[in-house]
Amino acid sequence: MPLVYIGLGSNLGDREATIRRAVELLEAAAGLEVVAVSSLSETDPVGYEDQPRFLNGAAALRTELAPRALLEQLQDVERQLGRDRSGPRFGPRTIDLDLLLYGDETVDEPDLQVPHPRLADRRFVLEPLAELDEGLEVPGRGSIRALLAGLE
Secondary structure (H helix, E strand, C coil), rough: CCCCEEEECCCCHHHHHHHHHHHHHHCCCEEEEEEEEECCCCCCCCCCCCCCCCEEEEEEEEEEEHHHHHHHHHHHHHHHCCCCCCCCCCCCCCCCEEEEEEECEEEEEEEEEEEEEHHHHHHHHHHHHHCCCCEEEEEEEEEEEHHHHHHH
């Protein structure tokens, strides 16, 4: 089973409890095993700045699910936790689960890109990934360590 990494984020309600519940729901899902969860840190919003600060982290999972099926599972957990996609892009949300990496695979479909297209530009994504695996390589982009160094 491939090792995959997902981003965890929330900026509405009890952010930490919502993220913890998302991890529990993922652990209970068929074909998924939560291997590790990073620490969570508070971060400023990106893109749409007039909103509360986020709590962000990452999780490593083992999965039998193909990338598309995993994305659908992540979106199902988001719906269960009250995610409303009717607001502005990058706007406030109860939970945000992003598929960041799927083993060493690259996926380029209209609504699914892996590695996540903005992963390399976001410290709040790279730092928890480095915490989970300091030697992690991002297909086509290099090491997490080098990507982080490029943001300094």
